[in-house]
Amino acid sequence: MNNWSKLIQLLLYPPTCLICQQTADHDLDLCPRCLADMPALETTCMVCGIALTINANTCGRCLKKTPYYDKIITLYPYHALAKFLIHSLKFNKQYHCARVMGTLMARHFDKLGHQPEALLSVPLHPKRLSERGFNQAELISHYVHKKLNVPLIEKHLHRVINTHDQASLSAVKRRKNIRNAFSYIGKTTPSFVAVIDDVVTTGSTANEVARTLKKAGVKRVEIWAFARA
């Protein structure tokens, strides 16, 4: 589409907010008011990104045991509108929510001042993928990749074990459940990657992905997710 037809399309069909149907921000399906209703995470652990109530840099858990990933960076707490966007995508196939999340993530990560050599996304097991029909993290990663202009590595990171749903398990069982669930098969190994996910809950998936990537020779692994539980 050339610039003129883009402009005409914008004038005839201005983007509308997917929440309130008012005119939305350019290249985002959210209006500034709804966006402001989604307050960003503020005081977080500089390693795992969990919200901190005390004035510290690192949470007790990360101090006790250093995770395999170097950093988890997320934008929003996992509730209200952020949770709604993730659920709409995952369970109601509202694919435009991936664009909203990917765009907001790209805007945020663009300001970090450092860029990874490549992006990856947390894979689903093939069985889970065929049940759902799409991988939400992969959809989001396409938008982050396009907007940040960082190469996207696809089909190198695999989920080789179809793990049980992590939500119902205790922390110890979660770690056991996810152990060896991933494998990395790639001819080239970038030294710094960011792995895209929709939401980080306990961080055990993030940690196992990072362990797999470090074993494959990646030096720095960051996990970039839209929300943090």
Ligand SMILES: [Zn+2]
């Ligand atoms: Zn709105």
Ligand SMILES: [Zn+2]
């Ligand atoms: Zn931490």
